[in-house]
Amino acid sequence: MPLELYLDLHSQPCRSVFLFAKINTIPFEFKTVDLSAGEQYGEEFGKVSIIRKVPVLKDGDFILTESIAILQYLGAKHRTPDHWYPADLQKRALVDEFLSWQHTNIRTHGSKVFWFRGVLPAVTGAPVPKEKMDAAVEDLNASLKTFEDKFLQSRPFIIGDKISLADLVAIVEIMQPVGTGLDVFQGRPALSAWRDRIKKEISVEVFDEAHKVIMNVDTLPQTFENKGLPEFLKLRIQKMFN
């Protein structure tokens, strides 16, 4: 039975897992979990993961959640090239350092801007109050500055000359607000050059395939008009503003 990956490519961690499997020609069955329809709260997905978040990997009877754990599992099981997650102690530690940092920094702030500029206006029909938006963009900018000053510096990739899991996880997070029309690469030549190196390294085609849906978030209002607003989103919106 082929490996199953439960994914929605609107999600950054899903895109890193999808890209890693594609780049390394790891065969898998794409199991769609439509987050905008609330499928993660359905009975069927509940049998796969009570965490009710994507991505999830199912390899036979073995189920694994958390994108970082999934990437490491796939790398080890399929013996992907060393540069992705180097055996060298210090290089690996640098990958781990970035993977630990990103959750509460670039991921948190990029996601918030995505919600504020993309999801919330689409579901409520109104823009997010300016002071909230400005604060969210400021946090994202601070994270991007730290990313450039500490994690990238003047290197081609995060840990040196070769691409690693850290770059893959970083780029999918940094792309999240881009689809809402906020071009975070503008005025950041080093960041743009790094993105272009990643695209070249993993193939522009695969990169674009993974990011296609996120670059079309202007279709979100239609999505919600067609499907109606799921209960979980109403609750989440209330939480965000209280």
Ligand SMILES: N[C@@H](CCC(=O)N[C@@H](CS)C(=O)NCC(=O)O)C(=O)O
């Ligand atoms: N730490 C998890 C985060 C997973 C996560 O937050 N997934 C989001 C999409 S980006 C999700 O499934 N959200 C559905 C929900 O919260 O209802 C990972 O890296 O896999």
